[in-house]
Amino acid sequence: MIRLSKSVVGKLESEAVARVIENSGYLGMGAVVNLFEKDLEEYIGSGYRCVCVNSGTAALHLAIQAVTRPGDEVLVPSFTFVSTYQAITGAGCVPISCEVDPTSLLLDLDDAEKRITPKTKLILPVYYASNVTMVDAYQEFAKKHHLRIIEDAAHAFGCISNHRKIGSFGDIICFSFDGIKNITSGEGGAIFSADQKVIQKVSDARLLGVCKDSEKRYKGERSWVFDVTDQGYRYHMSNIFAAIGIVQLRRFETEFAPRRRHIAKSYTMLLSGNPNIQLIPMNYDDTVPHIFPILVLNGKREELMQVFKEKDIQFGIQYRPNHLLSYFKTSYALPVTEDIYSKILTIPMHPELSDSDIEFICSIINNL
Numbered sequence: 259m260i261r262l263s264k265s266v267v268g269k270l271e272s273e274a275v276a277r278v279i280e281n282s283g284y285l286g287m288g289a290v291v292n293l294f295e296k297d298l299e300e301y302i303g304s305g306y307r308c309v310c311v312n313s314g315t316a317a318l319h320l321a322i323q324a325v326t327r328p329g330d331e332v333l334v335p336s337f338t339f340v341s342t343y344q345a346i347t348g349a350g351c352v353p354i355s356c357e358v359d360p361t362s363l364l365l366d367l368d369d370a371e372k373r374i375t376p377k378t379k380l381i382l383p384v385y386y387a388s389n390v391t392m393v394d395a396y397q398e399f400a401k402k403h404h405l406r407i408i409e410d411a412a413h414a415f416g417c418i419s420n421h422r423k424i425g426s427f428g429d430i431i432c433f434s435f436d437g438i439k440n441i442t443s444g445e446g447g448a449i450f451s452a453d454q455k456v457i458q459k460v461s462d463a464r465l466l467g468v469c470k471d472s473e474k475r476y477k478g479e480r481s482w483v484f485d486v487t488d489q490g491y492r493y494h495m496s497n498i499f500a501a502i503g504i505v506q507l508r509r510f511e512t513e514f515a516p517r518r519r520h521i522a523k524s525y526t527m528l529l530s531g532n533p534n535i536q537l538i539p540m541n542y543d544d545t546v547p548h549i550f551p552i553l554v555l556n557g558k559r560e561e562l563m564q565v566f567k568e569k570d571i572q573f574g575i576q577y578r579p580n581h582l583l584s585y586f587k588t589s590y591a592l593p594v595t596e597d598i599y600s601k602i603l604t605i606p607m608h609p610e611l612s613d614s615d616i617e618f619i620c621s622i623i624n625n626l
């Protein structure tokens with residue numbers, strides 16, 4: 259079987275986990291989490307602070323809670339993983355489903371602008387398929403409309419825009435380190451910001467809202483006499499997860515990023531010119547692609563999915579638009595998003611995909 263995605267982990271990660279188990283006497287959140295945060299801050303650069311949590315969804319939830327009040331409206335593309343939406347409603351806010359641009363598949367700012375009301379407090383763009391080409395436009399939009407901006411950069415760890423790493427500029431940036439992301443910590447996520455108030459809020463909220471408990475945990479201590487001033491959750495990262503993340507980060511620039519770029523460039527070379535396929539135009543020198551979506555035109559998607567099934571090749575449909583889900587249903591249609599949903603297909607993308615796998619997958623697509 260050719261897998262759509264997978265965790266690429268091995269001896270180094272298991273040795274790191276073994277060290278935590280055998281040496282530390284504590285598997286929960288402690289010094290190793292602090293080390294991972296420091297490593298991430300150093301990698302992203304620019305002095306932005308980082309807070310690690312136990313998922314990308316938790317990162318988004320805490321970030322949203324830190325800058326909104328219940329009832330606030332959040333501009334968000336419907337075309338995203340359901341995590342983005344659950345994080346918004348989890349914080350008591352209202353997702354305002356917006357269209358995406360039909361070429362980049364990213365949040366369409368003209369559509370978003372029409373949906374602004376006095377209750378709009380936040381714009382939450384998603385870097386779908388690691389495409390960060392709109393980052394400056396989003397920052398300008400937020401500034402123009404006096405909105406906070408949280409970037410859902412779950413797909414975009416390691417991506418670069420105008421020589422700056424995603425996470426090293428802007429307002430608040432959230433990453434995911436789940437099992438199949440550009441780096442994994444098993445499960446996990448991180449919030450980056452230069453806003454010290456936000457950092458303190460999310461840092462407390464990840465530990466049940468116990469004020470300044472993180473600093474104690476890093477030293478192997480606990481707060482016994484404490485105050486709680488806000489809603490919190492058990493969202494902190496464990497030393498086990500952090501140990502895996504530290505190793506993955508070390509492997510990222512030399513192993514994972516170049517391989518993911520190579521796969522995306524190979525797909526682009528082999529599939530461009532195919533009249534049944536629309537690709538997302540991207541510069542893969544600056545991007546570390548987490549997924550590789552294609553739009554299958556001329557009503558050929560069903561046929562392609564059938565052949566993939568017969569040949570034991572996994573595929574994905576990323577994503578079912580959230581405004582079509584019962585819990586987030588809108589009273590209005592989003593025709594561009596719905597059209598994309600009828601054509602989108604993600605094909606295998608992970609660092610262990612071989613060149614012959616890539617050629618085999620493309621030969622099937624090109625034989626449609």
Ligand SMILES: Cc1ncc(COP(=O)(O)O)c(C=O)c1O
Binds near residue numbers: 314338342436447
């Ligand atoms: C666009 C997007 N946002 C948020 C998340 C949430 O990340 P996690 O799975 O770590 O909770 C994901 C995860 O797949 C995602 O794809």
